[in-house]
Amino acid sequence: MLKARISILILVITGFYPGMMHAAAATPDFENDQFRLHLSPRTPNQIAAFYTGRGFPPFAIDEVRKLCFITVGLRNKSNDLLWLDLSNWRFTTSEGELKRYLRPALKQHWQELGLEKRFQATFRWTLMPEKLDFRPYEGEGGNIILPRTDKPITVTASIAAGKDKAPIYDVKIENVYCAVDP
Amino acid sequence: MIITKPLHSLLALILLATISSPLPAGELPRGLITLDNSLADNFQISDYDGKHYDLMQSRGKWVFVHFWASWCGPCRKEMPIVYKLEKQLADKPIDFVLINTAEDEDTIFAFLGSVAPDLHSYMDKDGDITEAWSPRGLPTTFFIDPQGRKRYLALGGRPWDKEEYQRFLQSLFNTTQ
Numbered sequence: 001m002l003k004a005r006i007s008i009l010i011l012v013i014t015g016f017y018p019g020m021m022h023a024a025a026a027t028p029d030f031e032n033d034q035f036r037l038h039l040s041p042r043t044p045n046q047i048a049a050f051y052t053g054r055g056f057p058p059f060a061i062d063e064v065r066k067l068c069f070i071t072v073g074l075r076n077k078s079n080d081l082l083w084l085d086l087s088n089w090r091f092t093t094s095e096g097e098l099k100r101y102l103r104p105a106l107k108q109h110w111q112e113l114g115l116e117k118r119f120q121a122t123f124r125w126t127l128m129p130e131k132l133d134f135r136p137y138e139g140e141g142g143n144i145i146l147p148r149t150d151k152p153i154t155v156t157a158s159i160a161a162g163k164d165k166a167p168i169y170d171v172k173i174e175n176v177y178c179a180v181d182p
Numbered sequence: 183m184i185i186t187k188p189l190h191s192l193l194a195l196i197l198l199a200t201i202s203s204p205l206p207a208g209e210l211p212r213g214l215i216t217l218d219n220s221l222a223d224n225f226q227i228s229d230y231d232g233k234h235y236d237l238m239q240s241r242g243k244w245v246f247v248h249f250w251a252s253w254c255g256p257c258r259k260e261m262p263i264v265y266k267l268e269k270q271l272a273d274k275p276i277d278f279v280l281i282n283t284a285e286d287e288d289t290i291f292a293f294l295g296s297v298a299p300d301l302h303s304y305m306d307k308d309g310d311i312t313e314a315w316s317p318r319g320l321p322t323t324f325f326i327d328p329q330g331r332k333r334y335l336a337l338g339g340r341p342w343d344k345e346e347y348q349r350f351l352q353s354l355f356n357t358t359q
Binding site: 125140 | 286306313338
């Protein structure tokens, strides 16, 4: 069956040069009748403050500071299902694809570093779900973690709407930056 | 009146459905979804005073199993409403089982002290129970029926004091289980 695909391109216009991106960096939004998608790149200080406030030990704070956190918010605005599958999302720069850190690799890393299980659990709960069938009007949020880069990132997010997973919306957001501390 | 066997069976099914479903899916308040009636995984858990709880001990009553964490914004907003709800339903056959996900005693104590001092929560210290139950996010509430089956799930924080939610809650107790 041929499924309708709808492509949407969003260019994030910012008044900053990449090297000047701060906590106030552009937070791209996309909204249509089916859903609202919001991306918020987080600075190392923001991430460190969040996990320090949760009691994470200093060695874990040092680790999260090295990474590029983008908080994703997705809300189903319709009375039908909406399908999230992060394996259909791509992150690219002029140098090629940025590989997102996946849960098994993060878990292994924390285990190797000896992070307490309770902190590992909290960390998992702050990640965006890998797959989710959003019920009518349901909203979820969480972090996506990328290797840190100062290059502009293009995010391509495929989101399916409806019981039959059609149409599929391909939302392309350009000029997303890893946020840096002021 | 003669009722043919198929019609008789149909009526029996309708009656069974009426008895076992407090509200039809279409009448559920926003954010509540019907689950598959599968038996809930049992768990044992303790609170910060060392008091133990076993899900099995709530058989014969509904159970409001609520997963939360102090760092989750919607949890902060919902907790005072949960507190009022627990007081409101104190004489009803329902147990409130709040499960904090992977935070320490001081954090839980300080948080509840500021939003709902008399509310009582258990501690899922390593997050294992939360992992096994796989709530869709925090907060999430499961409604377990008196037979120990997963019946409903509430997505995120819900305004339990609003009329449509009150009607849903009352419907739990109006049915023969």
